[in-house]
Amino acid sequence: MKSIENRLLQIKDNNLFREIKYLNSAQDKYIEIDDERYLLMCSNNYLSLSNRKELKEAAINAIKKYGVGTGGSRLTTGSYDIHRKLEIALSKFFNREETIVFNSGFVANVATISSICDEEYTIFSDELNHASIIDGCRLSKAKIVIFKHNDMNDLKKKILNLDTKKSIIITEGVFSMDGDIAAVDEIVKIAKNFNSLVMVDDAHGVGVLGKTGKGILEYFNLNEEVDIYLATLSKAIGTEGGFISGKKTLIDFLKNRARGFIYSTAISVSICNASIKSLELMQSENLSESLSENIKYFKEKFSEKFNNLTCESAIIKIPIGSEKKAVEISNYLFKNNIYLSAIRYPTVKKGEAILRVCLMNTHTKEEIDLLYNIISKFY
Numbered sequence: 105m106k107s108i109e110n111r112l113l114q115i116k117d118n119n120l121f122r123e124i125k126y127l128n129s130a131q132d133k134y135i136e137i138d139d140e141r142y143l144l145m146c147s148n149n150y151l152s153l154s155n156r157k158e159l160k161e162a163a164i165n166a167i168k169k170y171g172v173g174t175g176g177s178r179l180t181t182g183s184y185d186i187h188r189k190l191e192i193a194l195s196k197f198f199n200r201e202e203t204i205v206f207n208s209g210f211v212a213n214v215a216t217i218s219s220i221c222d223e224e225y226t227i228f229s230d231e232l233n234h235a236s237i238i239d240g241c242r243l244s245k246a247k248i249v250i251f252k253h254n255d256m257n258d259l260k261k262k263i264l265n266l267d268t269k270k271s272i273i274i275t276e277g278v279f280s281m282d283g284d285i286a287a288v289d290e291i292v293k294i295a296k297n298f299n300s301l302v303m304v305d306d307a308h309g310v311g312v313l314g315k316t317g318k319g320i321l322e323y324f325n326l327n328e329e330v331d332i333y334l335a336t337l338s339k340a341i342g343t344e345g346g347f348i349s350g351k352k353t354l355i356d357f358l359k360n361r362a363r364g365f366i367y368s369t370a371i372s373v374s375i376c377n378a379s380i381k382s383l384e385l386m387q388s389e390n391l392s393e394s395l396s397e398n399i400k401y402f403k404e405k406f407s408e409k410f411n412n413l414t415c416e417s418a419i420i421k422i423p424i425g426s427e428k429k430a431v432e433i434s435n436y437l438f439k440n441n442i443y444l445s446a447i448r449y450p451t452v453k454k455g456e457a458i459l460r461v462c463l464m465n466t467h468t469k470e471e472i473d474l475l476y477n478i479i480s481k482f483y
């Protein structure tokens with residue numbers, strides 16, 4: 105215990121200690137913490153679906169019929185007709201042959217990468233890929249090659265030295281900390297030359313990118329070129345769980361080999377029913393349109409003081425640098441009833457702390473202005 109205590113002290117000394125804030129309200133544009141109201145500016149609930157009446161009703165209806173727990177893993181007694189209905193709805197929504205739902209996006213990454221990539225594979229992984237991709241790579245038996253962030257020349261250079269039978273290129277669609285979009289159009293071309301598989305984690309693209317908000321595939325007008333499409337239900341879709349969509353062969357393989365699928369109790373049916381409702385609303389209401397307008401307005405407003413902000417998605421990175429300053433600004437915003445947490449090491453590199461703004465479709469221009477007015481005091 106002494107050594108853990110010492111390490112904890114070190115975390116505190118470096119301004120890296122994190123404490124959990126507990127909400128006593130729903131996940132919405134305005135939240136409550138300790139009975140104080142805050143404007144939420146860092147939620148992944150991009151389309152404000154988490155607390156929608158229709159989703160809550162769908163969840164409640166499912167609970168009434170199916171109860172709360174699922175009672176088993178998906179391959180034993182824990183699969184219900186609603187699971188299947190969700191997988192079919194996701195396949196249809198993303199125009200893919202087949203889909204498998206996992207308990208979370210994190211598990212989907214770890215289980216998929218580690219089950220597919222045996223010792224015959226080399227994995228080419230973007231240096232800024234999400235922790236769950238990194239863990240999936242570490243658990244696999246493959247050779248791992250990291251390429252510079254979204255740098256196609258570096259990827260090309262490194263893939264030329266490919267010395268295993270098989271290979272896979274793995275990238276996020278929208279990068280979760282920087283908010284920039286991966287050059288998936290180029291990645292699929294490179295992959296073709298080397299007969300390499302392509303896996304894209306579109307956690308932050310769904311509900312945001314593309315003409316109708318279907319994500320990175322719609323944005324680049326791609327489909328089968330991306331062999332393994334992963335996304336999460338927990339962000340724009342507003343519920344929880346993760347999924348992989350692709351060819352039936354791939355999905356059948358995962359059902360038989362992905363440990364995080366096989367050895368874990370099935371995801372709640374109520375959540376699945378709410379997710380189905382969410383997909384319906386995303387299609388009938390075109391919710392991503394107002395989000396795109398907010399992204400455009402944010403760029404306009406913030407460019408008065410900040411140049412070179414990447415405003416390609418709902419995630420906008422404001423670089424700060426020092427952990428101390430990032431925490432100071434975040435605390436000041438909190439005192440002014442805006443919740444925007446500082447992102448520090450190990451989520452980003454040491455000395456490269458950021459404020460990571462996440463826009464929602466329901467934010468107003470006035471609210472974006474308010475954020476701008478407070479942050480610009482520090483510049």
Ligand SMILES: *Cc1c(COP(=O)(O)O)cnc(C)c1O
Nearest residue numbers: 208209210234280307336338345
């Ligand atoms: C959030 C996230 C995940 C994990 O998804 P969960 O459903 O929250 O477990 C995976 N990949 C990326 C890029 C993410 O941002």
